[in-house]
Amino acid sequence: MRITSFMIFNQLASALQKNMEDFTKLNSQLASGKRIEKPSDDVIGMMRSLDYRLSISTTEQYKRNIAEATFHLKFTDDVLDSVADSLQELKKLLSMGGNAQSQENRFFYAEQAAKWRDLLLGLSNTKLRERYIFSGHQTNQKAFTYDSTAYRYNYNGDLGEINVLLDTEATLPLNITGSKAFSFAMNGPLPTELSDGTPINYTQSTDPLTGITTTTVEIGSAGDPEYDTFTFSNLLDMTNVLSFAFEYKDVDGSDLNADPAIQEEMAMHRLMALSVPFADASNQITNIQAEIGTKQVHLNDQKTRIDSSALNLTNALSETEDADIDTTLTEILKTDTALQALRESASRILSQSLMDFLK
């Protein structure tokens, strides 16, 4: 083949160009640490890495949701710890005040019970950030408020569950409703007579809209002078009845009976009648705390699973799009050597000309 100056020059120019191009590309891979710098570098790899990155971002969100739910449940659990402690103290009061006592003692117990009642009210209206945690969906309302005309504590919340996404499909409620934590239905056979033989009857009815169970207690037979009835629908009501019973009074502040002897008997009956629901209330709280514990274990498992899948995704992402530094550096050295050799040979070929040898 006939070779001309232009051909040599052209070939050299394009070889230099190609080398510099490789050089730049490798250099920019090294600078960014990425093998794929635009979709066309590796379309399939790019799609995979996009997929990985979006999955990582979604997974991070699930992790945030789980952290939020865990925090919320832990917070609720702490509040319920205090509720359980209060109930423990109330049960002590109940057993200590179960006998006829001096008026001074009774008033002291009444005062104690009222304090626990107010503490429970405070606990039931615990707020986390802007949210009353026991109000179901009605998170801007206090869960329980005192109705001073009916002398009762009313539930203002509902049965709403605040679910969070733990995965594409799985959801978990992060709240415990007030009706579940502070109101309950007694299970199992209920006593039909008190220890002194007085007949007793517990009637329970649950409101399907709020989940609040109202219990009506009837003591004695209708028509008896010491016949007594009272109702409660939550722990606060129970404690309220208890507090007033220590003073031989009904919740509206009136005496239970005009006759002091009957009054005392009725109050004692009330205290005896309350011991069953108080015991059940403790169980109820324990059950809820167990349920929270199960949820926390579930969240923890989910978190572990998500963490490991996030790690896998991150590894896969790095494998797909990251440049292998060693290989890139080796490639750069190779390109550099080739470039130097090219320059050297070019300088020799280009400087050769017949003209130099003619005189």
Add this chain to the structure above:
Amino acid sequence: MSLFGLFDIAKSAIFASQTALSVTSHNIANVNTPGFNRREALFAVNSVALSGNLFGSGVTITGIKRYYDQFIQTQLLGQYQNYGKSSALNQTLSQIEQIFNEAKNIGLAVPLTDFFNAWQEVATNPESFVQRNGLLLKANSLVLAAKQMDRGITENLESINETIDNVAMRVNAIASDIAAINGKIPLDESGSQGATAHDLRDQRDVLMNELATLVDFSSYADENGLITITVGMRNLVSGETSNSLSTRNNEEGDKDLYLDGINITENVRKGQLGGLISVRDTIRTNSLNDLRRLTASLIQEINMLHRSGYGLDGTTDNDFFSPLQLSTRDFSSGADMTATITDPDQLTLDEYSIQFDASGNYLVYNKQNGALVTSGPYVSGDPISFDGIEIVVTGAVTPADKFTVSPLADVIKNFEVAIADRQKIAAASSNTALPGDNSNALLIAQLSQNAIANLGGATFSSYYGGLVSTIGSMSRAASDSFTFDDNLLSELNTKRESLSGVSLDEEAANLIRFQRSFEAGAKMIQVTDELLQTLLNL
């Protein structure tokens, strides 16, 4: 034979060497001239005038040979056309690819995921304003990202159209140059017998090479060496006259090419123009349309769920994004059309064209797949309903009239977050469960994983992924074919160079050779002179 005959022979040798030296120096001078074909002086024995002259009468130059291969030149023209196309494709697509460069987190993927994640945050804290503000921020970044992409693509399309205009002007300049050269060649070549206008032909080849990178054409030369060039089956250059290529806007606002008053856009397939037209049409009908479709279906799906939920203030039936609007185009002479969305949830996000036949029926076609959507007798002012759209055409229509209706054309232009008051974000499914109800927010958050019917059953992010991979593949294919065409072109140029290029070594050798023969001729004159002196001194 007299002694003076020796002078003549010597003179012919000197003249011939001088001519050959001129040719050599012309070659050397043009060593770097693009498109130059090397020349060679052709020596021949001078014809003998008298019979009986046994030893001849010296040398003559019969002509200047131009090293030129028509076959290689034809191949080169074809390759320049391919090269022009792939270089235009490569350049344009690598720019457009940057708009979708998810490798550097440029594009919609991240804002889209962030947007749905923000809904999860709202679901976790439905009553909190902090998370609601966060959602509005993320929604606005999504809107901004979509707008940037849409603008990026449209700006690219505009600049393609401008380039088409400029290239067309360059084509016209080249065409008139070629026509001018066409005019000169016969003049130069008719002067002396057998002479060819080498330099003009070289010049014309260079122009034709450049023309080939711009547009595909076919050419043929007549017996006088005049070249006729046709582009899209119309004459661009014929003899000494050239037609000019002009551009006009088409329905989409893109430039169409007209030559001789005829639209030749369809027939331009190669060269820079062919490349630009093909990439422009592909990007407009595929990528841009897909991006708009994605946005439209996002608006449609989010709004559908959002309208069914309740805000903190108890309001419902609020759109999250500004509702979809229809864009209409009127290609009729006398009729008018209005179009409204009657049910946004029923929109299929397709574009429609409304035409009329000779027997007074209206015909509604789906613009994408060409299917007939609905038809019936046309009555001015009667509403026509299909796919959640109602149109009303008034006035007299002819079969030449046409309207188009599109929910996509301006969707990104009108893409805005409609919710200004964070209280109106509908996280709740019921107005009695406010503010803690988060079930609607959960539904919207889960939308990101749902198959969307109007996206052909893809999720938002997988549909978008498809869009990115299409652009990536196109750009990859363009850069591969550019490398291929570039290599092939330089291979062909090497082939041409090997035959027609100037080799300085070769010319240096020739220089010596003709210098020596010049010197020898001169010596002969000296010898002849001395011989004459000898005779005169007798």
